[in-house]
Structure formats: C-alpha cells, structure tokens
Amino acid sequence: MMCTVLAIDNSGLCYKVCSVCERTLPDNPTSLCKFCNFNAFKSASLSSKRLFRLLMSVASDTKVFTVICFDRAAKVLFGCSADEFFDFAKLHPFAAETTSKILEGEMFKMTLSRPKNGYAQHLRVVQVVPLRSEFQPAIESLKEFYGVRSGS
Numbered sequence: 001m002m003c004t005v006l007a008i009d010n011s012g013l014c015y016k017v018c019s020v021c022e023r024t025l026p027d028n029p030t031s032l033c034k035f036c037n038f039n040a041f042k043s044a045s046l047s048s049k050r051l052f053r054l055l056m057s058v059a060s061d062t063k064v065f066t067v068i069c070f071d072r073a074a075k076v077l078f079g080c081s082a083d084e085f086f087d088f089a090k091l092h093p094f095a096a097e098t099t100s101k102i103l104e105g106e107m108f109k110m111t112l113s114r115p116k117n118g119y120a121q122h123l124r125v126v127q128v129v130p131l132r133s134e135f136q137p138a139i140e141s142l143k144e145f146y147g148v149r150s151g152s
C-alpha cells in the first residue's frame with residue numbers, strides 16, 4: 001500500500017526494554033527487569049535498551065488512518081537504533097520535532113497487518129520501503145540540520 005506520512009506523534013518515539021528478554025520496562029532509570037532478576041542473571045548484561053515505537057498518521061489514496069510502527073520498521077525511517085536516536089535527542093532537544101518535519105510528506109510503500117493484541121486499534125507497519133530513491137534516513141538529515149559530521 002502506498003502511504004504518505006502526515007504526522008508523527010513525537011511525544012514518545014521509543015520505550016525501554018530489558019536488554020536480555022526485551023520485556024517492556026517502566027521509564028525509570030533505575031528499574032531492572034524483574035523477570036530476569038528472578039532468573040538470576042547475575043551478570044552486568046542485565047540492563048536496558050530502547051526500541052522505537054511510533055504512532056503515525058498516514059494517508060493512502062482513499063483514507064487517512066493511524067498506524068503503529070515498531071523498532072524494525074522504524075529503523076528504516078530513522079537510519080539508526082532507538083538508543084542512538086535517544087542520545088542524539090539528548091544533545092539536540094528538538095530532534096524529535098525536527099524528525100517529524102523531515103518525514104512528513106514522505107511517501108512509502110507500507111506493508112500493514114492487523115495486530116492480534118495490544119495496540120489493537122491501530123494497524124501495524126510490518127515493512128516500509130521509501131519511494132524516493134534519494135530518500136535518506138532521518139538521522140542523516142538531522143546530522144546535516146544540526147551540523148554534525150558523521151563519524152565525529
């Protein structure tokens with residue numbers, strides 16, 4: 001399905017998960033995964049990481065609707081991991097807003113699926129392919145915008 005991005009809800013672009021089992025963690029810097037604690041992971045690998053979860057308003061040729069985009073598909077749009085984006089956004093407070101502006105109006109070929117549970121009210125983006133051959137992921141545009149040289 002061809003979709004144009006109309007808007008991205010930039011209030012919560014990513015969420016924290018346990019880096020071992022990828023269960024969702026509360027957004028509290030000291031919280032560790034209870035499940036993995038029970039299972040006696042005593043190593044330093046018990047930590048958290050971030051994954052993307054985007055709510056986007058998109059338009060097809062017939063309608064406008066909201067989709068949810070999880071980590072794998074969102075990485076195509078962002079061109080980096082959620083942790084990298086989070087670190088970038090810490091240094092550049094308006095990075096999330098700017099990302100929305102960069103991606104708004106961009107056309108993608110999207111594969112959508114109806115979720116079995118959870119965010120059942122929204123279709124889920126399974127795969128996303130940019131239509132423009134010169135499309136560059138948001139992080140590249142952001143680095144140009146903020147004058148950050150990649151690799152530095």
Ligand SMILES: [Zn+2]
Pocket residue numbers: 018019020021022023033034035036037
């Ligand atoms: Zn865990």
